[in-house]
Amino acid sequence: MGMKLEVVIVSVSDVDRAKQFYEKAGFRLDIDVSAGDDFRGVQFTPPDSECSIIFGKGMTAAAPGSLDGLYLIVSDIEASRQDLVGRGIEVSEVFHDAGGLFFHGHGADGIIHEAEGSGRLAGPHPERADYGSYATFSDPDGNVWILQEVRQRAPGR
CATH class of the missing domain: 3.10.180.10 (2,3-Dihydroxybiphenyl 1,2-Dioxygenase, domain 1)
Structure with a gap:
């Protein structure tokens, strides 16, 4: 199904x-x-x-700005970031995660990855690995969006 x-x-x-x-x-x-x-x-x-x-x-009872981490998949993280910046959107610098994967948010056992934490390293992933480079931006209410670079999707995706 x-x-x-x-x-x-x-x-x-x-x-x-x-x-x-x-x-x-x-x-x-x-x-x-x-x-x-x-x-x-x-x-x-x-x-x-x-x-x-x-x-x-009249759409939802959720608090404004409560959305934390919708991923937008892009094929070129730097060009996508620059496009948004050119449109007047404030976007973080491109970063990659020290551990290889960036998890945003909270899990049952506490924080999965500190969203603003020290695990972020400046610049795209050194090998430009798929799923390895990120940038973030927020709407005026603080709803968080994450750009993630994927040039070739994992099998089955």
Whole structure:
């Protein structure tokens, strides 16, 4: 049975401000629909993605900025970072992880990897290994996005 992730809800505090940010970041606006004063849905799709994001009014009870680590896969981390910077988006410098893999967030046993920790090394992965180079950016509410360079996907992906 096939399953595809289609839409991720992103919680924001100001719908118009978020809409401007994602337009600026180069995401494609798919829909902006309202139903009275209590509901508004805005859907965007990142470039070349099959999965979209949706945010708005009356969409979720999650706290604005609570999304922590959506990965955007790119074929050239430096060019992708530069494109976002050129659009006026604040993006971290490119980095790789001292341990070889970057895990962002918290696990059942505590922190998997300190998101801002000392495990980050400046620059892309020394061999430019697939899944090895990263950069991060956040929307105005603090929802965290992670760029990850993948030139050739692992088998079965």
